[in-house]
Amino acid sequence: NAGVTQTPKFRILKIGQSMTLQCTQDMNHNYMYWYRQDPGMGLKLIYYSVGAGITDKGEVPNGYNVSRSTTEDFPLRLELAAPSQTSVYFCATSVAQNTGELFFGEGSRLTVL
Amino acid sequence: DQQVKQNSPSLSVQEGRISILNCDYTNSMFDYFLWYKKYPAEGPTFLISISSIKDKNEDGRFTVFLNKSAKHLSLHIVPSQPGDSAVYFCAVETSYDKVIFGPGTSLSVIP
Numbered sequence: 515n516a517g518v519t520q521t522p523k524f525r526i527l528k529i530g531q532s533m534t535l536q537c538t539q540d541m542n543h544n545y546m547y548w549y550r551q552d553p554g555m556g557l558k559l560i561y562y563s564v565g566a567g568i569t570d571k572g573e574v575p576n577g578y579n580v581s582r583s584t585t586e587d588f589p590l591r592l593e594l595a596a597p598s599q600t601s602v603y604f605c606a607t608s609v610a611q612n613t614g615e616l617f618f619g620e621g622s623r624l625t626v627l
Numbered sequence: 628d629q630q631v632k633q634n635s636p637s638l639s640v641q642e643g644r645i646s647i648l649n650c651d652y653t654n655s656m657f658d659y660f661l662w663y664k665k666y667p668a669e670g671p672t673f674l675i676s677i678s679s680i681k682d683k684n685e686d687g688r689f690t691v692f693l694n695k696s697a698k699h700l701s702l703h704i705v706p707s708q709p710g711d712s713a714v715y716f717c718a719v720e721t722s723y724d725k726v727i728f729g730p731g732t733s734l735s736v737i738p
Contacts, residue, residue, distance in 0.1 A: 518670075545724050556631070556716055556728035557671070564723050572725065604670050614659045614720030618670030 516540050518619035520605050526625045527595045535590040535622050537605030545608040546588040547572070547616065548580065550601040557604060563588055564610070595626045630654055631729035633717050639735045646704040648732050650717030653698065659720035660693060662702045663728070664713045671716060675702070707736045 521536045539546065544565045549557040559572030563582040577599060579591040592599060602623050606616040632651045640646045652660070658679050663671040677684040677691045677700065684691050690703045704711055717729040 547725070549728075554636070554730065556718075556730045557726075559725060559727075562723065562725060573727075606670075608724040610724060612659075612720065612722070612724055613676060614661045614718060614724055614726045615673045615676065616663075616671075616724065616726060618672070620668070620670050 518605055518607055518617055520603075520619035520622045522622060523620065524623050526627060527592075528627060529595060529597065531595050532591070532593050533595070533624075535592070535603055535605075535624070537588045537590070537619060538586050539588075539605075539607045539617075540586065541607055541609075541617065542585060543607035543609055543617070544585065545610045546582065547606045547608075548578070548588070548590045549604045549606065550574065551604065551621075552601050560590065560603075592624075597626050600624060600626045628653075629729075630727050631717055631719055633729040633732050635732050636730070637733040637735070639737060640707045642709060642736055642738050643706045646702075646707045646711065646734055646736070648702040648704075648715050648717070648734065650700050650702075650729055651698055652700070652717075652719055654719075655695070655698060657719040657721070660691070660700050661718040661720065661726065662689075662691060663716040663718055665716065665731070666713050674715070704734075707734075709736050709738050712736045 547562045548560040561580040661676040662674040665671040
């Protein structure tokens with residue numbers, strides 16, 4: 515039972531490069547989220563989706579894009595990577611009961627040099 | 628402006644004693660308050676939650692207390708065990724299960 519799977523786990527990018535963080539879930543959850551965690555900080559919401567074809571901005575969306583073509587997948591695209599995007603990125607899902615209980619992947623550590 | 632505050636970045640407790648982690652929030656309209664636990668190199672995991680209509684919720688060794696007038700919640704762990712050593716995030720649910728997290732408190736339980 516895989517749950518929420520994120521790839522890659524680690525990546526180093528040069529300034530200005532682009533990449534996509536992949537997130538896939540096998541729990542059939544409608545709601546999906548991307549968070550980032552910086553050292554000593556809580557998690558900040560980047561984008562979220564309440565179902566296939568629907569996405570919306572969170573607290574810190576600048577520099578990122580998302581798409582949701584299927585229930586299972588929610589990729590996060592970084593365009594023109596900047597050092598400020600160095601962070602650990604977490605994908606999460608929920609059963610859409612509006613109780614705040616999220617299921618997280620293991621994270622993707624991104625370094626931009 | 629932080630909506631969820633955890634003023635203690637770290638806490639050390641002896642094994643078997645009580646751990647008390649504190650959290651303050653700013654918006655009285657939140658409906659659900661949660662605690663998440665995070666080990667290094669892993670994603671956060673849901674620990675316990677409380678609805679705004681309650682003032683206490685227990686789950687085994689973990690109890691969450693909510694004081695709405697003070698906009699304060701706390702997590703009690705009794706008895707504390709070395710395996711409880713982790714970062715604990717206080718969080719609130721806003722809408723569509725969007726969760727706002729506090730900065731976290733790193734708990735160390737000393738054997």
